Amino acid sequence: MSNWVLIIYCGFITYLTRFTMIALIKKEMFNDRIRQILSFVPSAIFPAIIFPAIFINDIGFIQVEDNPKIIAALIAVIIGIFFRSIVATIFLGLASYWFIIFII
Amino acid sequence: MNSKFKIFLKGVKDVSPLMIPVVPFGLIFGVLAIDVGFTPLQTMGMSLIIFGGASQIVLLQLFSGGASSLVIISSVGAVNSRHLLYGAVVSEHLSDLRLIWKIIISYFLIDQAFARSNEYFNKNKDENKYFHLIGGGATCWIIWQSTTFLGIILGAAIPEELGLSFAIPLTFLALLINDFRKFINIVVIIVSGIVATAGYNIIPFKAYVIVAALTGLLSAVILTKMINLNE
Numbered sequence: 001m002s003n004w005v006l007i008i009y010c011g012f013i014t015y016l017t018r019f020t021m022i023a024l025i026k027k028e029m030f031n032d033r034i035r036q037i038l039s040f041v042p043s044a045i046f047p048a049i050i051f052p053a054i055f056i057n058d059i060g061f062i063q064v065e066d067n068p069k070i071i072a073a074l075i076a077v078i079i080g081i082f083f084r085s086i087v088a089t090i091f092l093g094l095a096s097y098w099f100i101i102f103i104i
Numbered sequence: 105m106n107s108k109f110k111i112f113l114k115g116v117k118d119v120s121p122l123m124i125p126v127v128p129f130g131l132i133f134g135v136l137a138i139d140v141g142f143t144p145l146q147t148m149g150m151s152l153i154i155f156g157g158a159s160q161i162v163l164l165q166l167f168s169g170g171a172s173s174l175v176i177i178s179s180v181g182a183v184n185s186r187h188l189l190y191g192a193v194v195s196e197h198l199s200d201l202r203l204i205w206k207i208i209i210s211y212f213l214i215d216q217a218f219a220r221s222n223e224y225f226n227k228n229k230d231e232n233k234y235f236h237l238i239g240g241g242a243t244c245w246i247i248w249q250s251t252t253f254l255g256i257i258l259g260a261a262i263p264e265e266l267g268l269s270f271a272i273p274l275t276f277l278a279l280l281i282n283d284f285r286k287f288i289n290i291v292v293i294i295v296s297g298i299v300a301t302a303g304y305n306i307i308p309f310k311a312y313v314i315v316a317a318l319t320g321l322l323s324a325v326i327l328t329k330m331i332n333l334n335e
Contacts, residue, residue, distance in 0.1 A: 011153035044320030051297030
């Protein structure tokens with residue numbers, strides 16, 4: 001599949017989920033239980049991107065020792081908990097990563 | 105001043121503070137897309153056609169890991185399934201609109217605009233209130249396209265040693281900051297993360313994102329059921 005076809009398919013599926021929610025879904029289709037479960041979707045999906053990007057090294061294996069990304073990510077989590085700021089979490093996380101790899 | 109335009113401007117004003125984190129997100133996307141091997145035109149095309157930060161970054165992450173197209177598309181779909189949650193909330197405010205407006209508004213329906221416009225919809229009964237969502241969505245559109253463009257230009261100038269790809273997990277981590285204090289969410293995060301990491305090399309077709317997300321969601325089903333029973 002060419003890159004362009006891939007992009008169009010991804011665009012189509014993204015648009016479809018948005019259109020579905022505006023045009024097709026009616027309030028009564030979701031009971032409280034389904035809504036409660038759907039509210040966990042971000043917590044269920046995003047870690048599947050986050051964890052491998054931190055723990056899997058360039059050659060595709062789990063690396064726990066000598067891995068600056070783990071420490072930087074922990075710092076970012078702590079910043080996120082205390083400041084509740086998206087910008088601070090991203091930038092201070094990145095800054096601590098650079099501090100570890102370039103200065104320490 | 106025309107009331108539609110006034111409501112449009114109100115949408116622009118309400119969503120603006122939420123645009124601050126979108127700026128680095130867009131820049132990072134532009135830089136990384138070039139880094140991963142997309143052409144500048146394809147990168148711009150992604151922002152124009154998909155117009156969704158999380159979807160586009162998931163696409164990059166899996167594309168660079170060599171995942172198949174089918175896995176990439178279904179993972180993007182899984183990431184977007186959170187939109188269905190909003191459906192129950194927002195559709196009642198927009199149900200009287202003509203289909204053509206629903207088709208247009210659907211393109212602009214992104215997390216930030218949804219969050220702000222839903223608050224506005226609940227407080228206002230004006231028949232033109234949907235212009236608030238168009239105002240918020242259009243603001244986000246302009247920021248997203250211009251930061252993608254800047255990222256493409258900057259991408260060539262940023263050295264690889266900076267390890268900017270680490271910004272991907274950080275960006276997603278930042279989207280979860282409100283969940284770090286909730287017990288069930290923490291469990292779901294850890295379950296999904298462990299399954300994804302452990303399954304990275306084992307689960308075929310790089311389908312680890314979907315398998316991990318489903319396992320995480322299943323643990324949410326079990327935990328909420330246990331807590332609901334105890335109440």
